[in-house]
Each structure stands twice: as structure tokens, then as C-alpha cells.
Amino acid sequence: MLREARKKELKEQIFLQALQLFSEKGFEQVTVQEITSRCGIGKGTFFNYFARKEDILLYLGESQIDLLQQSMEKHRNVEHPKAQIANVLCDLLHNFSTHSELMRLVTMEILKSVHLTGQESASVLQLHQQLAGMIGSAKDSGKLDSRWAPEVIASTVVGVYFHTILSSTLLEGQHTTLTDAFRQQLDVVWDGIDGT
Template sequence: MLRESRKKELKEQIFLQALQLFQEKGFEQVTVQEITAKCGIGKGTFFNYFAKKEDILLYLGESQIDLLQQSIEKHRNIDEPKEQIMLVLDDLLLHFSSHSELMKLATLEIIKSASLAGKESTRVQQLHLQLASMIDRAKQNGKLHSRWETDVIARAIVGVYFHTVLSWTLLEVQYTTLSESFRKQLEVVWEGIDCI
């Protein structure tokens, strides 16, 4: 377990150091050699974690999905479905905003690349499936009464989540916090979800 934790820490370090280089020099101008030098690792070590430079950007989604699993487990005992969903997605947004400028850069680079955006879509689908599972559980337990199908509800919530992230990234909208903006928007959508 300790070894896995160290591997995860090193992967996160490579990710953050690479993003700093991308921010300073531009994604296209940075080489793997520069990344390894900044991290103090060899190329072999780099390639143990990332097959190519572009894959560094995909780590953003990968790390978010790992955090999603942890957050779902952490908030599993919250009975009220809206609050549980908000807490889970708040955890993701907090992680995203903890290195705000670097995360914005990673998001922009993914958006610019059709190949990377296509690969990242699997992470979006994983988020959708996890939310759908939470919503199904709430319906089965009688905690959520909605005329809407689970899939429609999950897609609406994913839409609010990514609208919040993209507005923050692309439009440079200034929120008190990213989480506050998400919560306000989800409140509006939830009024249409939690009704028969």
C-alpha cells in the first residue's frame, strides 16, 4: 500500500511539474527531457507513468475519477441525495481549484485536442455512471421521487458540473468559490428533478 501511495505521489508530482512547464513555455514547446529534468527523474521513470507527453493532460481526468471513488465512499452515509451529490462533486471541484491556473491550462489543452477530448470522454462517462448509481440508490430507498429517468437526471447534473468548470476555465468567471457556483446552479436544476 505504501508503495502504491508513493507511486501516486510521484505521478501527481510529474503532472504538476509538467503543467508548470506548459504554463511557462507552452505545451508544444516543452519536451519530455525538460519534464524529467524538472522532476529529477530519468526518462524511463517518466515512461513508467506516462506513455507520451500528451498523456500527462489526461491525468487530470484520471485523478478526478480516483477522487470520485474516494468521495462517494466518504459520503456514502449521507441520506439526502442532493446533499450527497453536492458533497461528492464539491470534493472534485476543491481538488480542481487547488491548483487553479494549472488545472485551467490542462482543461484548455484537452479541449484544443480532438484526440485528447475523445479519450477524456471516457472519464465523463464514468462520472455519469457513478452519479446514475447514486440516483438509482436514492430512488430505490425512497429518498428521491422524480418523474425523470435516472439517466436524464445524471446527465443534467454532469452538465451543470462541466458548465461550472468550463465557465471558470474559458470565461474567467469570478466566483466566490467554484463549489458555490456549482451549488447554486444545482439548486436550480434540482427543483425540476425532485418532483413528481
């Protein structure tokens, strides 16, 4: 267990140091050698964690899926499905906003790369499936009365979530936090989701 924690910590360190370098020099200009030097590790160690430099950017999605699982467990007893969804996704957004400048960089690089966008779609699909499961359970238990299928609701919520991230990335002068912006937008669409 301790070994796994150390491995995860090192992967996170490589990720954050690489993002810092990308921010300073630009993604294309940074080499694996520079990343390993900054982290104090060898290239072999780097390649144990990331197959290539581009895969560092995908770690954001992977780490968000891990956090999603933890957050779903933490909020599993929240009664109202809207509050449960908001709490879970706000945990993810809080993680995103902790390193906001670096996360903006990751988002922009993923948007520029067809390969990275395709790879990141697996994380998006996982997020969608987890939310659809939560929503389906809420409908089955009578906590949510909606004419919409869980998959449709999940797609809508995921759309709001990523709109919040993209707005933050593209419109940097916003005065509201990511979580506040998401909660406001979720309020708007929830009126169309909840049949009560």
C-alpha cells in the same frame, strides 16, 4: 502498499511539474526531457507513468475518478440525494480549484485536442455512471421522487458540473468559488429533478 503510495506520489509530482512547465512555456514548447529534468527522473521512469506527453493532461480525469470513489464513500451516509451529490462533486471541484491556474491550462489543452477530448470521455462516462448509480439507489430507497430516469438526471448534473468548470476556465473574473457556483446551479436544476 507503501510502494503503491510512492508510485502515486511520483506520478502526481510529474503531473504537477509538467503542468507548471506547460504554464510557463506553453504545452507545445515543453519536451519530455524538460519534464524529466524538472522532476529529477530519467525518461524511462517518465514513460513508466505516461506513454507520451499528451497523456499527462489526461491524468486530471484519472485522478478525479479516484477522488470520486473516495468522496462517494465519505458521503455515502448523507440522507438527501441532492446534498450527497453536491458534497461529492464539490470535493472534486475543490481539488480542481486547489491548482486552478494549472487546471485551466489542462482544460483548454483538452478542448483543443480531438485526441485528448476522446480519451477524456472515458472519465466523463465513469463519472456519469457513478452518479446514475447513486441516483438510482436514491430513487429505489424512496429518498428521491422524480419522474426522470437516473441516467437523465446524471447527465443533467454532469452538464452542470462541467459548465461550472468551463465557466471558471473561460470567464476568469468570477467572484464566486467553483463550489459555490456549482451549488447555485445545482439548486436551479434540482427543482426540475425532484418531484417533491
